[in-house]
Amino acid sequence: MVSYVAKRLFYSIFVLIGLSILIFTLTRIIPGDPARLALGPLAPEWAVERLREKLHLNDPLPVQYIIWLKNAIQGDLGESLVSKRPVVKDFLTYFPATLELVIFSTIIATILAILIGAVAGRYANSWFDNLARIFTYIGISVPGFVWAILLLFLFGYIWKVLPTMGQLSPGLPRPPVRTGMMSIDALLVGRWDVFIDHLKHMILPALCLSIGRIAQESRILRAGIIENLKKDYIAAAISYGIPERRIMLSYLLKPSMIPMVAVMGMDIAGSMGGSYIIETIFNWPGFGRYSLWAMLNKDLNATIASVMLMGMFFAIFNIIVDVIVAYLDPRIRVMERAT
Amino acid sequence: MRIPIEKFITPDRKDSIKRTWYKFSSNPLSIIGLISVLIVTLSAIFAPVLAPYPESWGRWVDFSQACQPPSWKHPFGTDIYGRDILSRIMFGFRYDLLMAICILAMVVPTGTFLGLIAGYYRGTWIDTVIMRITDIFLAIPSIVLALAICALLKPSLFNSMMAVSLLWWPWYSRLAYSIASSLRNEYFVLAAELIGAHPLYIIFSEILPNCLAPIFTKMTLDVGWVILIGATLSFVGLGAQEPTPALGTMVSVGAKYMPDYWWMTIFPALAIAFTILGFNLLGDGIRDALAIEEI
Numbered sequence: 001m002v003s004y005v006a007k008r009l010f011y012s013i014f015v016l017i018g019l020s021i022l023i024f025t026l027t028r029i030i031p032g033d034p035a036r037l038a039l040g041p042l043a044p045e046w047a048v049e050r051l052r053e054k055l056h057l058n059d060p061l062p063v064q065y066i067i068w069l070k071n072a073i074q075g076d077l078g079e080s081l082v083s084k085r086p087v088v089k090d091f092l093t094y095f096p097a098t099l100e101l102v103i104f105s106t107i108i109a110t111i112l113a114i115l116i117g118a119v120a121g122r123y124a125n126s127w128f129d130n131l132a133r134i135f136t137y138i139g140i141s142v143p144g145f146v147w148a149i150l151l152l153f154l155f156g157y158i159w160k161v162l163p164t165m166g167q168l169s170p171g172l173p174r175p176p177v178r179t180g181m182m183s184i185d186a187l188l189v190g191r192w193d194v195f196i197d198h199l200k201h202m203i204l205p206a207l208c209l210s211i212g213r214i215a216q217e218s219r220i221l222r223a224g225i226i227e228n229l230k231k232d233y234i235a236a237a238i239s240y241g242i243p244e245r246r247i248m249l250s251y252l253l254k255p256s257m258i259p260m261v262a263v264m265g266m267d268i269a270g271s272m273g274g275s276y277i278i279e280t281i282f283n284w285p286g287f288g289r290y291s292l293w294a295m296l297n298k299d300l301n302a303t304i305a306s307v308m309l310m311g312m313f314f315a316i317f318n319i320i321v322d323v324i325v326a327y328l329d330p331r332i333r334v335m336e337r338a339t
Numbered sequence: 340m341r342i343p344i345e346k347f348i349t350p351d352r353k354d355s356i357k358r359t360w361y362k363f364s365s366n367p368l369s370i371i372g373l374i375s376v377l378i379v380t381l382s383a384i385f386a387p388v389l390a391p392y393p394e395s396w397g398r399w400v401d402f403s404q405a406c407q408p409p410s411w412k413h414p415f416g417t418d419i420y421g422r423d424i425l426s427r428i429m430f431g432f433r434y435d436l437l438m439a440i441c442i443l444a445m446v447v448p449t450g451t452f453l454g455l456i457a458g459y460y461r462g463t464w465i466d467t468v469i470m471r472i473t474d475i476f477l478a479i480p481s482i483v484l485a486l487a488i489c490a491l492l493k494p495s496l497f498n499s500m501m502a503v504s505l506l507w508w509p510w511y512s513r514l515a516y517s518i519a520s521s522l523r524n525e526y527f528v529l530a531a532e533l534i535g536a537h538p539l540y541i542i543f544s545e546i547l548p549n550c551l552a553p554i555f556t557k558m559t560l561d562v563g564w565v566i567l568i569g570a571t572l573s574f575v576g577l578g579a580q581e582p583t584p585a586l587g588t589m590v591s592v593g594a595k596y597m598p599d600y601w602w603m604t605i606f607p608a609l610a611i612a613f614t615i616l617g618f619n620l621l622g623d624g625i626r627d628a629l630a631i632e633e634i
Contacts, residue, residue, distance in 0.1 A: 015474050018472070019475050019478050019479060022475055022476075023487065031492075133368075138616060141612060141616035145570075145571055145574050146590070149590060157598035272480070273479075273481075273482045273483045276482070277482075277575065295490035303490065306483070310479050
């Protein structure tokens with residue numbers, strides 16, 4: 001397993017370097033002068049020239065890339081051309097909020113996907129299964145921003161039961177920043193009211209990020225359960241007289257969850273990608289909103305850094321998921337040991 | 340004696356089409372998908388004739404009709420310039436479908452060709468180069484790369500199409516690659532090689548026909564995804580610009596007037612959902628009817 005993970009990590013680094021070359025080249029070959037874009041049309045020529053010098057824009061492209069890579073490895077992703085702060089610092093400020101949102105939506109998505117998928121698979125072709133099927137199609141097809149608009153409309157304006165904007169209701173004090181994840185920060189200072197209020201703010205954006213995942217993952221789990229129900233070991237378990245609940249929970253669910261877990265890495269990274277739009281709509285001060293704002297303002301350093309960070313998370317999540325799948329599937333573990 | 344080969348092929352093929360159609364039509368969801376796709380396509384094609392207020396598609400101002408809620412006269416209401424939302428949605432289907440068709444027309448041949456080449460030369464440096472490049476494009480959620488590229492360019496429908504095309508071909512390469520590399524050592528390919536057929540001939544005449552059904556099915560499914568990503572881009576303001584009635588643009592422009600004039604954004608949003616849902620149902624129906632498992 002260790003050698004497998006090492007191999008995967010090595011390959012991911014290769015892919016990430018490729019990705020960085022791609023996005024770096026794209027930011028440099030766009031029409032227009034990046035330095036001029038960053039400073040605006042009114043900036044004097046000498047200021048533009050100084051920024052050009054600072055960004056090494058006068059050097060040939062490969063040299064520029066090597067300089068960028070050297071700095072990036074040392075943890076310096078340049079200065080954001082818009083916020084005038086180091087990009088890494090900006091990311092550290094904004095990232096915890098996104099992580100919190102993605103974790104929350106992953107919890108919602110996983111619980112609901114397992115519930116819906118397991119029941120729909122166990123009672124295949126029942127009314128519940130049909131209902132779940134319709135939900136699945138709608139959940140997969142409707143884009144996140146459409147969910148956001150619909151939920152905003154329903155909850156924000158018709159049933160005013162959930163807050164729709166930001167992280168906290170006005171009037172509540174922001175807990176001191178320790179982890180950056182406000183729910184944990186609130187618990188650390190023992191403010192339950194802040195914690196609950198914050199969770200309420202998280203429900204709608206997290207729901208927008210998770211509906212598509214619930215639909216897809218529950219579908220995969222359902223297929224797995226139907227597949228495994230036909231297997232001999234389930235028939236054997238039934239004929240032993242093992243209670244159905246125990247068969248479901250101990251024998252059926254675990255192997256059926258493997259294909260579902262296998263797509264979860266992609267899905268978590270997909271949620272982070274979705275957060276670009278969803279955070280902007282719900283005014284959630286996270287990494288996604290920051291990145292989209294940076295991109296729309298042609299902040300080249302932040303754009304490159306944001307793409308690279310997404311690539312890194314994508315790779316890491318996929319490796320973690322592979323390890324979990326190997327844990328769930330003894331056949332893979334045995335094969336790994338054999339090789 | 341030479342038996343005309345058509346005698347064997349024709350009835351069989353007709354039969355298989357009939358069987359596929361039977362399988363397709365026995366699933367009510369596929370039929371719903373087909374009908375929604377037909378509704379979307381027909382209203383896109385005949386928008387100038389069918390739309391109740393065809394002048395609403397572009398720059399048109401009629402303040403006496405501005406901000407009307409849904410009524411019999413304007414089923415989906417009107418926007419702040421007095422343009423009929425229903426008519427704009429019908430024209431909006433045009434832009435979204437056009438975008439999907441253009442993107443797929445660029446992406447499918449390119450991606451398929453590269454995938455076939457890589458699959459045919461499996462294990463050589465050609466395979467390595469092409470497939471490693473696809474890996475790079477697939478190493479990140481496509482929406483993020485699309486946003487980044489579009490934001491670098493000047494926002495327009497054309498540029499957003501270019502951006503999506505740039506990152507969509509790897510999916511087809513992957514699909515074509517998986518089929519081509521599995522067929523690489525089949526006897527009919529080896530036989531063609533043995534009699535000295537040109538690699539391009541083998542790729543196009545021997546391997547490609549085996550990929551057509553999965554690729555066609557993936558295309559149907561992808562119309563929905565491309566519309567989704569295009570709508571997301573134009574929602575952020577990176578696609579078609581106002582007054583072009585692209586659906587995503589309409590949602591984002593209308594969202595400024597929520598909640599008082601909710602119809603300006605809710606109906607275009609529902610139209611997007613309807614379109615993507617239709618193509619997904621249709622694609623799934625075709626996939627099940629053809630019993631394709633690769634996708």
